[in-house]
Amino acid sequence: MPTIRVAGIKIVKKMKTEKKMSRPKSREKRKKAFMQEAEKLFDEMDNWYDKNPDASFEDIENRARIERREMMGKSLGVLINGRDVGKTLEAPDCDECEKAMTFKDYREKMIYGIEGDTVLERAYYVCDNCEKQTLFPPR
Numbered sequence: 001m002p003t004i005r006v007a008g009i010k011i012v013k014k015m016k017t018e019k020k021m022s023r024p025k026s027r028e029k030r031k032k033a034f035m036q037e038a039e040k041l042f043d044e045m046d047n048w049y050d051k052n053p054d055a056s057f058e059d060i061e062n063r064a065r066i067e068r069r070e071m072m073g074k075s076l077g078v079l080i081n082g083r084d085v086g087k088t089l090e091a092p093d094c095d096e097c098e099k100a101m102t103f104k105d106y107r108e109k110m111i112y113g114i115e116g117d118t119v120l121e122r123a124y125y126v127c128d129n130c131e132k133q134t135l136f137p138p139r
């Protein structure tokens with residue numbers, strides 16, 4: 001898998017293609033998805049504590065750190081992917097031939113961030129003129 005580095009963050013391009021829901025999503029929908037992740041974190045922690053009633057504060061904190069990382073990664077995905085993910089009204093021009101590129105689909109990139117790992121979706125363009133010339137809008 002191709003790996004690139006942007007501002008110290010490792011980005012691995014995943015070539016898996018998947019059709020996602022229409023976007024951008026409203027704030028109400030993004031908030032709902034975010035709250036579902038928060039509820040999931042609470043349930044995981046609460047279930048874990050049920051099974052480990054003698055856990056020390058440090059044990060609970062260590063467990064929460066793992067769950068938080070998972071929640072943070074997914075929540076950032078909700079926050080970011082629910083907005084503009086690089087699909088523009090007018091297609092961007094090819095760097096090589098300067099002709100308008102064609103929107104292909106949305107692709108995913110895994111970002112290994114400081115607070116969590118997030119799958120970002122980005123609009124994916126190809127140039128019909130120059131073979132293999134592709135573009136993930138930057139960000």
Ligand SMILES: [Zn+2]
Nearest residue numbers: 094097127130
């Ligand atoms: Zn081109």
